Amino acid sequence: MEVVEYHQTLGIIKQANIFIGTFITDQDSELKMANTLRNKRLLKTEKHLIDNMNYKSYSVYDDDDFFDKYNQKRSKGNSPNELIEQPIIDELIGDINGKRILDLGCGDGEYGVELLKRGAKHYHGIEGSQKMSGLAKENLKGYDSIIEVGDIEWVEFEKVKYDIVVSRLVLHYIEDVGRLLKRIRESLNEEGEFIFSIEHPIITSCYESYHKEVKRGNWIVDNYFEAGERVNIWIGKNVVKYHKPLEDYWRIIKKSNLEVIEIRESKPQASNFEIREEFERRDRVPLFLMFKLKNK
Ligand SMILES: C[S@@+](CC[C@H](N)C(=O)[O-])C[C@H]1O[C@@H](n2cnc3c(N)ncnc32)[C@H](O)[C@@H]1O
Numbered sequence: 001m002e003v004v005e006y007h008q009t010l011g012i013i014k015q016a017n018i019f020i021g022t023f024i025t026d027q028d029s030e031l032k033m034a035n036t037l038r039n040k041r042l043l044k045t046e047k048h049l050i051d052n053m054n055y056k057s058y059s060v061y062d063d064d065d066f067f068d069k070y071n072q073k074r075s076k077g078n079s080p081n082e083l084i085e086q087p088i089i090d091e092l093i094g095d096i097n098g099k100r101i102l103d104l105g106c107g108d109g110e111y112g113v114e115l116l117k118r119g120a121k122h123y124h125g126i127e128g129s130q131k132m133s134g135l136a137k138e139n140l141k142g143y144d145s146i147i148e149v150g151d152i153e154w155v156e157f158e159k160v161k162y163d164i165v166v167s168r169l170v171l172h173y174i175e176d177v178g179r180l181l182k183r184i185r186e187s188l189n190e191e192g193e194f195i196f197s198i199e200h201p202i203i204t205s206c207y208e209s210y211h212k213e214v215k216r217g218n219w220i221v222d223n224y225f226e227a228g229e230r231v232n233i234w235i236g237k238n239v240v241k242y243h244k245p246l247e248d249y250w251r252i253i254k255k256s257n258l259e260v261i262e263i264r265e266s267k268p269q270a271s272n273f274e275i276r277e278e279f280e281r282r283d284r285v286p287l288f289l290m291f292k293l294k295n296k
Pocket residue numbers: 057058059061104105106107108111126127128129132150151152153167168169170173
């Protein structure tokens with residue numbers, strides 16, 4: 001396995017509003033009590049300050065706590081990624097025998113291992129997070145593969161090289177998807193395909209329903225037509241994602257000279273679920289949106 005290190009400066013945006021507190025020093029007991037309450041609130045405010053850091057792009061995956069919790073969730077094997085998203089991506093990718101594959105935002109590289117086991121000729125993963133790419137390098141040891149550490153918005157892709165470019169649940173971290181699509185198209189062979197998934201725009205439109213600690217029964221869709229930045233409080237962190245209505249994706253794709261072969265809205269299959277109630281819950285609201293595009 002070849003390992004390429006690519007370093008870049010990442011624009012991690014940290015939003016912090018400085019809290020200026022006034023302390024009351026009077027010895028009167030009532031005032032003391034007020035003081036204690038005020039200090040408690042101050043502690044809360046400090047916690048709020050820490051929680052108020054907004055993580056852009058892959059930066060959150062390099063936070064120790066987030067990294068551990070995210071990987072714990074994924075390794076359970078019953079996340080919507082495994083039960084809903086991957087089966088559809090597999091269908092869209094189809095036969096990969098002998099194909100050269102580029103995976104943008106490859107995460108821990110587990111999918112690369114699967115693709116190579118299924119007969120892919122070569123796997124090239126690009127991943128921004130040092131921690132995730134470290135896992136990917138471990139997982140792909142001994143396979144004919146490259147793991148490149150870098151930002152998919154800036155790393156140069158080899159031109160006219162890949163039969164398939166895949167990107168699973170990464171493009172909602174990218175503001176300028178049009179620019180990325182243009183570069184992806186240039187990296188594809190004449191018959192090459194680009195298959196990708198994102199969080200469904202009805203999810204990225206508004207993350208209010210994520211704030212509750214109970215399992216969601218209803219989802220809030222709001223400000224749907226207003227494309228742009230959204231902050232998703234996810235695994236205890238403020239994660240920045242980019243919402244675009246479906247028609248914006250359509251326009252961006254049309255401009256990119258890639259042809260839409262298929263669109264899927266992640267309808268779950270009952271046979272993939274062990275628990276009937278979980279299937280019924282997931283069968284109500286589309287979590288993901290997938291596209292299969294082809295070079296024109
Ligand atoms: C939700 S995870 C999905 C990982 C993998 N594709 C999968 O489906 O298991 C998103 C991944 O995209 C990576 N990522 C996000 N923005 C990126 C960027 N601009 N460049 C490279 N990697 C990025 C993150 O570090 C993270 O590993």
